Each structure stands twice: as structure tokens, then as C-alpha cells.
Amino acid sequence: MKAKSKGKKLNKAWLNDHLNDPYVKLAQKEGYRARAAYKLKEIDETLGLVRPGQLVVDLGAAPGAWSQYLRRRFAPKGAAAGAQNGVIIALDLLDFEPIEGVDFIQGDFHDEAVVRQLEDRLGGRAVDLIVSDMAPNLSGIASSDAARMAHLVELAVEFAEQHLVAQGALVCKAFHGSGYSQIVERLKQTFKLVKPIKPKASRDKSAETFLVGRGLKRTGRPVDTPR
Secondary structure (H helix, E strand, C coil), rough: CCHHHHHHHHHHHHHHHCCHHHHHHHHHHCCCCCCHHHHHHHHHHHCCCCCCCCCEEEECCCCHHHHHHHHHHHHHHHHCCCCCEEEEEEEEECCCCCCCEEEEECCCCCCCHHHHHHHHHHHHCCCEEEECCCCCCCCCCHHHHHHHHHHHHHHHHHHHHHHHEEEEEEEEEEEEEHHHHHHHHHHHHHEEEEEEEEECCCCCCCCCCEEEEEECCCCCCCCCCCC
């Protein structure tokens, strides 16, 4: 009974924090599906990653807030619908409600067949920007969770090595703690510039941070494919 009561208190405290979160309120006001949109917004505004005309791949896209942000950045005057100058291909294991102008693939990024499907959608075009909010379901076992997180980052980096333009960028989620330094080192092996950033919209209690790699040291593409 005590454990159940404690759990109820924790859930109530989380719900109270969530409902009073300024980014939750702002997302509701501005029509974003999740407060996560403001994480990508701050990363973009800090580093100038998103530009009209780009081809962007959004990994771990559900419920769609990052794709929504990208969609608005590609639209005249930031519109959520209508004209769009850019291509967004989103992928997630979970489904989400369609977003105008976003090509969505439902599937597991671990699955080679799903990756091939994503590559088919690219049609030989090079990618300007990859954004990844992918994270494993946490088990509470630090070593296991760290290994699974590192594997997701590795998959994103490998995809970037094969499909990014030479001066392209990768944004990926990571967790401070076990395995973090190895993830940073992996990005440094691949990119000329690696920058960690913890957006204000990322809760203080959260161990998450985002790593941005820019400019491939080498590329799996023989040349950047013109679009």
C-alpha cells in the first residue's frame, strides 16, 4: 500500500509539473504536438542548422514535434501548411498523425529493411541534416541503458557517414552518465566539429543532452549528389 501511495504521489507531482511547464503551455498555444519542438528550435537558432531547400531526415520522429518545427522553417512566414521549400522524411517505430509535407515511414531503425526503405525514399539524394531524438526504453539498469543508447547513436552516425553532404550536420540525443564520453568520441571521429548543447526546454532533472556534429571528416558518398 505504501509503495502504491508513493507512486500516486510521484505521478501527481509529475502531472502538476507537466501542466505548469511553460514549454508545455507554449506548445499548446503554438500548435506543437510536444514541448520537444523548442529543443530543436533552440539548437537551430544557436547553430543555424535549418535552411529552406534542405533535405532533412527526422529519426525517432513521433509524435512529430520536430517535424512540425522543420515544416514551419521550410514554409514562407513559418506557416504550418501550404507552400514548402524543403523535403522532410520522418521515421519512427510508432505511428503519428500525418503532417502536411512530411513523408513518414513507420518502422524500426534497427531493421535493415526499414533503413533500405528510407534509402529508397532518398532516391540517391544526399541529406543536408539528420536530427535524431531516438532513445531506448529505459530499464533502470545503467550499463544496459547506456549500451542501448550508444547503439542508437552509432546507427545514426553510420547513416550520416553514408548519406550526409560533406558539410552536413547530425543532431542526436545522448544521456550524461555511463558511455557518454565514448559517444562524444565516436562523433569526434566522424565530424570536424562536435558541440554538446542542453536546450532550456530540456528539463533540469533530465540527463539528456544533444550532440551536434558538423562537417564530415570523410564520407561514404563519392560526391555530393546535386538536387
